[in-house]
Amino acid sequence: MNDNHIAKIAFFLIILCLTKSIAEAQSAINLTLKRKLDSIMVLDQKYREDIVLLMSPGNEEYLSKKYNVQKKLLNQTLWKKQHTIDSANIVYISAVIKRYGYPGKSLVGTPSNEGAYYVIQHSSRIEEYIKTIAIAAKRTELPFHLYAMMEDRFLMDNNKELIYGSQAASITLNGSINSYIIWPIKDPLHVNELRKKAGFELTVEQNAERLGVNYKVIRMSEINMKK
Structure with missing residues (x-):
């Protein structure tokens, strides 16, 4: 058996193993x-x-x-x-x-x-x-960024500051001004670093634009919590 023949057999075995692995992966779905x-x-x-x-x-x-x-x-x-x-x-x-x-x-x-x-x-x-x-x-x-979005949503629903700046809301600011805002962020200075680490592709400013919000930093103290 020459080297060329051996190489062909080895190649065939590799393809067979790969096919089996793919089939096994698909069957797990x-x-x-x-x-x-x-x-x-x-x-x-x-x-x-x-x-x-x-x-x-x-x-x-x-x-x-x-x-x-x-x-x-x-x-x-x-x-x-x-x-x-x-x-x-x-x-x-x-x-x-x-x-x-x-x-x-x-x-x-x-x-x-x-x-x-x-x-x-x-x-x-x-x-x-x-x-x-x-x-x-x-x-x-x-994807981790989806969990990050849910964590933000959970925090907003409980009137707490966001981590990733992913949530917007129509709220009443003190002074009775109804505004569509990015909900207050715990660390606005470093929020884009946190977003990048979590897997978000857009910055908080870009995400706000996507949501139709003119982004600015809002503090919890500026929100009228009265229902």
Whole structure:
């Protein structure tokens, strides 16, 4: 047996091993769950995309005709439709987590591993699942910046300062001025360093622009907490 023949056999064995490894990796993915989570991600955005459109002037006429709803009722109607979907989604995701733990990339691949995250992020049950999300992120089953966004959301919901500056809110500043702002940040001087470390691609200023906010540093003392 000459060297050329041996080399061909070795190459064939390497390809065989690689094919086997890929097949084994693919077989570890729960395809049924993956497809379901992909569908859930679509449903999670079903009306949110048009709600965002509604925030920009000039889209009311188009959306009013699309849904056959009066302009003044559009926001209420779209949120009602989305909340109905969200309620069903969180029930399903809760059952999935109870059975499998967080459905991360090892179980469903990417980007399907983000499906459960967004359902929780858009629910009222962040407090219940934030530790689960933290563990998934630390194990790289989920991008860490998503956990960072949820942590910020949790802090804002509890009237605490953000770490990463990822959340915006329409609030009343002292003096009764209603403003759309980036919620107060604990360390605004170093927030972009923290964002970069967490995996965010945009600076806090760029993220604010994306959200339609004129960014400026706001302190908790400037916010009127009276409901």
